[in-house]
Amino acid sequence: MLDYSVKIGLIAMRRNTTDRPRGTFLTWYSAEQRGKKFVNYIEEHFKTENVSFVDNKGIGHEDLVFDDKSAEEVIERFKAEKVDAVIIINCNFGNEEAAADIVKALGKPALLWAPLDDEYYVDGMRPTDSQCGLFGVSRQMQRYHLPFSHLPCCRVESDEFKEGFESFVRVACMVKNFTGLRIGQVGSRPYPFFSVIWNEGELMEKFGVKITALNFANIQARMATAAEQYPDEIKEIEEYILKNYTLDDLTPKYVNGMATMVVMYKKLFEEYNLDVISAECWTATPVMFDGLAPCTVYGILNDLGYMVSCESDMHCALTMVLLKSATLGKGKPLFGEFTVRHPENKNAELLWHCGPFPLSQKAESGIDSTARLVNQRSWFRAKDGTYTVARIDQESGDYMILPLICKTTEGPQTHGTYIWGEFEDLQKVEDRLIDGPYIHHFVEIEGDYRKEINEFCKYFPNLKVDKNI
Secondary structure, eight states: OOOOOEEEEEEEEEOOOOOOOTTSSSOHHHHHHHHHHHHHHHHHHHOOSSEEEEEOTTSSBTTBBOSHHHHHHHHHHHHHHTOSEEEEEEEESOOHHHHHHHHHHHTOOEEEEEEOOOOOOTTSOOSOOHHHHHHHHHHHHHHTTOOOEEEEEEOTTSHHHHHHHHHHHHHHHHHHHHTTOEEEEESOOOTTOGGGOOOHHHHHHHHOOEEEEEOHHHHHHHHHHHHHHOHHHHHHHHHHHHHHOEEOTTSGGGHHHHHHHHHHHHHHHHHHTOSEEEEOOTTTHHHHTTTOOOHHHHHHHHHTTOOEESTTOHHHHHHHHHHHHHTTTOSOOEEOEEEEEOSSOTTEEEEEESSOSOGGGBOSSSTTOSOEEETTEEEEEBOOSEEEEEEEEEETTEEEEEEEEEEEOOOOOOSSEEEEEEOSOHHHHHHHHHHSSOOSOOEEEESOOHHHHHHHHHHOTTEEEOOOO
16 A cells, blocks of 8 residues: 655765864864754654654764765665665765765665855855765766755755755655555456557566456455445445435435445455556446446545546556655545637636546535536536646657646536646647647646656656656
8 A cells, every 4th residue: 555654864974084173174073063953953843744754873973974884884774764765965075985875775765965055264264065065976876877856055944945855755755655556457448448558567567566457257246245244334435425415316326336336445455455446437337236337436435545547547547646645645636637628718628537536626615516426426626726737658668757737717617527727838738648648538636746756757767757848
């Protein structure tokens, strides 16, 4: 299952130079004081329910890594603590050999940061050259072919540091959850949908993705026994549906089946330790289960933390994991496809699907803000705001991700679940989708995570960011 907690290793460093008296050039004392200050500040101000730290206190000279021995000790500690990423703190110049050795041994995302050199003496001396050392560290990382991220020189108390640190944490969470991804494949693709064809072998070879195939005979058998095995959980979901949706006259007879399917899918996730599921839906489920539609089922599962992509779209399943991880698990990805242009706004598009949006994303007021079930499908407009709109896809084995941004705008009321999204230049977006390798299916999530997507791709070189728009 996906894990949105991130453990960051903090490495305070200096160069292995001759010690000099205080008040002169590149002193050990200045580096030591800065290292303690920065590590303590970061641990005090940035620890959250999602973020924890491991540091190098007690390793090196005055808690500063500076040579091979202290680097080896950091590696041992960080491996034992299972850190998800590291931050190299150049307290005074830094140590390029140790930094690269640590990052290479750990194989985790790394952020390079040199705090602002802001102390100068009246005789022209300065105690630190932190930025200067940043270039040596980055060059050594390049020689080892190690990907890394970079936070510009700034004060640790600044908004710039806060924003850069939080962005890196998001990237680390994305890398953590994309590594060793486990995806359930329920059924095959809908008969006419050549557009969602995907390559299982390539996903395993290029990204280490493991696919667990679950056919509909398996689903049918589990549905048949779920009512007896999980009556209390099913009843709870039934009550949730009846309380939170306005039902039409076609839906009531399906409420028990919908609730049963929610619980059945939840058990699949747990039994097979799945991170996300890609499922066949409207051409199989109604046939197998006397007209039962899974659209709202997927939305309820999404709110419970279990993501399912519609119409056997494996690439959207991958994208859902990536975008949710960028929010540290707090966001809810929407499966909304490019459907029709706005009748009056040339840059606005209907991002729609037949009913799988999670109820938590419903607009709070205005047109279509009441959650209805129409023949089991959810009908409502999603929240207003800024959305990242993205899709992973491939052509001839070359995988890429197209990250877009839109802001919601007013538009005609329609059925299903939807937003009207306004892009800077919708014609450029349409042209890019037509040129390929993309289709109409995209994933949306509140917030702008284009920067994090770009950084993430440094750590997965088999996935390129599409910058042709």
